[in-house]
Amino acid sequence: MNHEFNRHKPIYKQIMEHICQDIVRGTYEHGDKLPSVRDFAVQVGVNANTIQRVYQELERDGIVESKRGQGTFITENEERINVLKEEMKKEIVQRFITDMMKMGFTYHEMMTTIEEEAKNDDSS
Known part of the structure; x- marks a missing residue:
């Protein structure tokens, strides 16, 4: 750690x-x-x-x-672990959206970049 x-x-x-x-x-x-x-x-x-x-x-x-x-x-308790995963995922995404919006990016710009980066990761 x-x-x-x-x-x-x-x-x-x-x-x-x-x-x-x-x-x-x-x-x-x-x-x-x-x-x-x-x-x-x-x-x-x-x-x-x-x-x-x-x-x-x-x-x-x-x-x-x-x-x-x-x-x-x-x-x-597998259900509790799944809830933890969802909570953490949502927290990370919300923080990302908030930070990007503070920098002036639109929803469309964020989604376009995410899709492009996901494609790049898939091809590696």
Whole structure:
């Protein structure tokens, strides 16, 4: 995990986003065990309390499950993971649209560029 954090956003939220991206990407799969709080804190270079908060927030959101004495695991609820994927996709697209509109691009210009770039990616 990248140890450089954006100073404008809480570190725990950045770590949560990274874990969620890893889940969507398939780095973590349903039922996978996450590192212990201490191990993950050392790995990321933050206080263990920060990772404890990350795990608590992810559990509150239904993304992970804590099993007493065993650790923290990615949920096996496939529907919840699919909802997470949709939420992340929409957030990224909305941010893209907002940024492009702020720069003055029209919807048509955005769609044309997306279609052109998708064609270029398909041919590689």
